[in-house]
Amino acid sequence: MSKQTISHLPRLLSETVDHFVTPSERTCLANALRDPDSLMTGPRLGAMKATRLSFANLLARRMINDRWIVRRDELTCDVDGEGHAIYRIDAGGHPLTYIARCYAWDGIEKAGRRSDGAKRDMFGAIFLGSPTIERIREEFATFDLRDAAAMRTRSDVTGWTPANRSVRYFDHVVNALVGGNQPDPAFLGSGTGYILRNGGYLGSGRQGSLTIDGLPEGHPFRHPFFADLFGLYMVRQISIDLVNAVAKARNPKAAQLRPDIARYIGVGNSSGQGMCVALQRWPEWVSAWLSVRELALAYAKTKPATTADVGRLDSLLSRACDYYESIELHCEDYVVPTAVIAQNMRAIRQWLKDDDADRDLNRIAEAVSEKFDVETAEQFNSLLIELHPDFDYALAGYLPIAMRRDRDVSPEASVGQIRNLLLKNYAWALRYDLRPSTARQYFWYHSIDNGEQRRGERILDPHEEFESFIDHIGLIQHLCSVLTSYDDDQSIAEVLVEWPDLYYGLARVQYLADMPYSEIRDNLMDQKFIPAHLIRFFLSALGMESTSPLSIRYVRGVFFQGMPLPEELAKGASDDWKFPLQPKVLQKEAEA
């Protein structure tokens, strides 16, 4: 299976591999690739951790390498945090402007991303270029409408960044600063380290904002998720600047956040079931992410490790261990506890020390997989990927290309050709038994509550006719059964006239034919399916370090914890910022 997978690698990936390995090494690499049938289940995908190939990490690298400048031009706020801010940004030669409108807290903790409409604690906007003051005022006035239906923007804005306070942590930080002290990093760490939570980026055309294809060639935001994630970086920055400003407004002699504590602050994020639906609708995304990840991993496993590689791996294990020990998850029902992962990381470090001569990382990875739980194994795999940045970054060029597939059908294909593709790539789906009622228990739908994605039970709940597409297995089985009534030499164009709804299935089978790792081998409708697995997978691909499911349908965590601050970016920072150490409380502060 593995050999078959690599023989079908898309051209760009294949060329990248050939640039780095000899033909014999290529065979080893192919053998080390994991079998999609076992890799692409919910629990395995959900155990995967962020890597340097995750989108936040790729964006951070670009910001660091190109020394992006984020300069605060203006920040005014009162003692309650009511105010606004303007930042000017040089994104590697591409000017941007970020504006933020902050509101005094209205006494409501806003937990859900979609559940609060326009009534958020903060609204930001990223402008292309340098808008006039009049245009900025116009955007602030739009935010002040606080009415989702009335709020519209234009194509000079790439997106809005609504955010909400974590009141507990916001107040803790402000009160500490007002008193001339620093906040307690351990307390911040108990909430995974954030002050503001992502309220759901509203860009990529939403509310009239710019469509990604409208950006000029070479603009960093043409990369998938870079605009969204930069918006999050700016939410993190405004959270840091806002607590400093509120503290100053309350007490001119207030302390300001120490840089190491500011750096430890990330931006909170909660995600729900909509992410699973997105993965089902865009399997090319899944394929792009996993193809580069698995190739990078196979390369790291099969490349002979140098002393420096082992030393680097030991250092990463040490940091991961400290990080997992320092954070507290709100709920450990659906995950391997962080303390266990930390303990396992420590044991793996000892293995490396015990047998210093053993540099067969493939063998060690297999041993980790056999001895420990799936999350430990995937965390170890993510650390292995860190060892070969040149190869990783060469692969990363494939991501924006592979994620934009033309999904048109090829109508000239014959029924026989489609049948062959189904047998070759979808045997697992054709053999899946969807007859038990538990296998089709749930349908997923949007609720009138701000369009939130929810689950309903088929035999009980209404609105099944508008279910979200999650049933790829049923789609494939239906397609296959319809095709049995046609001759092999008939064109699928003829099928589409009689079954136009089969377009999506036919196109999917065709355009994914050369994309390994695209289809999730799980049934999302099944009674036992846990959406949190796929939500965690998506968040890890985005670059969330530690994902924490609060329920089977809802996952929390932080982005950009440890990421260099703007002043550090400008001076030149290291891109090795994963797993930040929790800052220590200085003796003087502890006494205070």
Next chain:
Amino acid sequence: LSETISSISEITRVGGWALRGLGYPFGVAERANRLLAWMQAVDGSALKSIRKLEANINASLRAEAVKITKVEADYHLDAAGRHILDIGLPVMDLATSDARHKGIGRAAVANVCGLNFVPALASLLALRKLDGLIIYRAGSLDVLPNATPRSGWISTSAANGLSSFRMGGLEDRPERFVNEIFTRAMLSQGSPIAARTEAIKGDSNSNESLGFMSITAVERSTDQPSLVDPQVSAGREYDFDQRLAIAFRDGFSIDREDLDYLYQLEMRTWAPTSERSRSQAGYGVY
């Protein structure tokens, strides 16, 4: 405000659900969404026309099955009142399939509405790197943008990796169209007399309120003349690619009423809330 700025991504993002709210099944809606966004960005007519035709679209969802016959090399379909969003793309597929296998493909559909979407279909032919000619006659139901003839043609050429489009009317000089617009390439493959006749004069079996469309797709070869000779066609050239690029870059103006309609359609697919529904929301420990 009677107008606002929208974007192609906004229409695409909401459009799939809106088309389901209109009654189309998932696979059809996913596909038609591309036509919807393209047409709204290029001439702003898409949502307005759907709003006008909603009752007809609704009725067409229960229409009898599409009848398909093949006469020599030509496919003939009776859409039984279906909209181009529904039947246009399968018709295009038939023509594409034959073009790719045999060099030329022809398919015609009668009793169809939504012919203002014909340019979007032509754009898909260009994306498929095919030359094409679409002849249409809009029925009385269709609302066409100003200056768009009720009976006309649109050609697309995909030479040198660039697509170009020409459009023209048939109403004022059908004979000239017959004699001049069809070029050697078409005639050498057999003259689609039936299509021309139906487009220009109507067919005895056709419903006046519904229209007709014929698609000819040709696999482009370098030594082949254009399907429509620009010197004699009297049509006008349209740079849809440029319009689309501007729409991507700047967004486009849209009647607030049309945009609201899009969101209203989407919201038809949202389930009413209830205690039971809220218990299935993400937030909270259940």
